[in-house]
Amino acid sequence: MFEGFDDQRIILSSGLALRVRTGGEGPPVMLLHGYPQTSACWHAIAPQLTAAGFTVVAPDLRGYGESDKPPSSPDHSTYSKRAMANDMVELMQRLGYERFQVAGHDRGGRVAHRMALDHPLVVARLAVLDIAPTATMYARTDRTFATGYYHWFFLIQPAPLPERLIGADPDFYLRTKLDAWGKSGLSVFSPEAIDEYCTAFRDPACVSATCEDYRAAASIDLDHDEADAARRIDAPLLVLWGAKGLVGKLYDVVETWREKALAVSGRALPVGHFLPEEAPDETARALISFFSGPQR
Known part of the structure; x- marks a missing residue:
């Protein structure tokens, strides 16, 4: 996977080290993965973006994959989307990019949403894949x-309950999640990607960190969202979702995002949750077309 890409660890000012894959030349595009995955989920998308003339930056979020997994704080702020978004902005600055476009799938989409609110001059264009806004999903x-999304309520239970249960058989848990949320069978996932996901989840620190991601989403992230309830993303926003997935069945996705952003376009793709795979x-075609549009 990622033939011709650099694969490195970059240390931020906080001391946090992030694993990041980079490749290509041209306008920068950041790709953010979701749960329970790593940047490997973009392995079939990234080469198409570089071939179209973009520079791709695909990191593992803090707590995931080969990025650092710091101990969390009592208020879960260590794994808030604000903290993760700040990581991504600093990472791009260290790579020489003050302004960029971003696509986020699943949890990565929530990080990107927060990034667009907290750093509006940094995010030129934003794409989110198969999510509705966090506060909206909890409220409804x-x-x-x-x-369908029982994990939202399972993972937020106090430690160490979900950590112990997942840790008893992490490969079974991960493969079951991939198979249940995707509607195309496990065969659509690259064996190398699945191996990377499973390797990550065999690390108890990864399981703990990813639980903290969800605990933050049910607490401090909602506080941040409430404080910004009247604000709107002013960057152009593309929303893509799986027609066979739960998000598309429960929400009018474009209209839901119009409650949060000024300029929204999007459509469904005939698959389940894992659009990149x-x-x-x-x-890739949808992202290339969107990211090739005029910059604000």
Whole structure:
């Protein structure tokens, strides 16, 4: 995977080290992965973006993959989307990019959403894949959502309950999640990517950190969202979602995001949750078209 890309660890001013894959030449595009994955989820997208004339920066979020997994704080702020967004902005600055475009899938989309609010002069264009806003999803919770996204309520339970249960058989847990959320079967996932995801989840520190990501989402992230409830993303926003997934079934995705952003476009793709791996070519084409648009 990622043939011709650099794979390195970059240490931020806080001392946090992030694993990041970089490649290509041209306008910078940051790709942010989701749960329970790593930057490997972009392995079929990144080469298409570089071939289209973009520089790609694909990091592992803090707590995930080969990035550092710092101990969390009692208020879970260590794994807030604000902290993760600040990581990404500093990472790009260290690579020489003061302004860039970003695409985020799943948790990465939530980090990108927060980044666009906290750093509006940095984010030129924003794409989010198969999510609705966090506060909206919690506020509209019903039986269908709680059943399909049970992990939102399982992972936020106090430590060490979810950590111990996942840690008992992390490979089974991870493969089950991939198979359940995707609607195309495990065969669409690269064996190398699955191996990378499983290797990460065999580390108890990764399991703990990713639980903290969700605990933050159910606490401090909601506080930040409430404080910014009247604000709107002013960067152009592209929303893509899986027609066979739960987000597309529960929400009018474009209209939902119009409550949070000024200029929204988007469409469904005929797959499940994991757009970068279930529909890599369609996803890449949509991103290339969007990121090739006029810059504000």
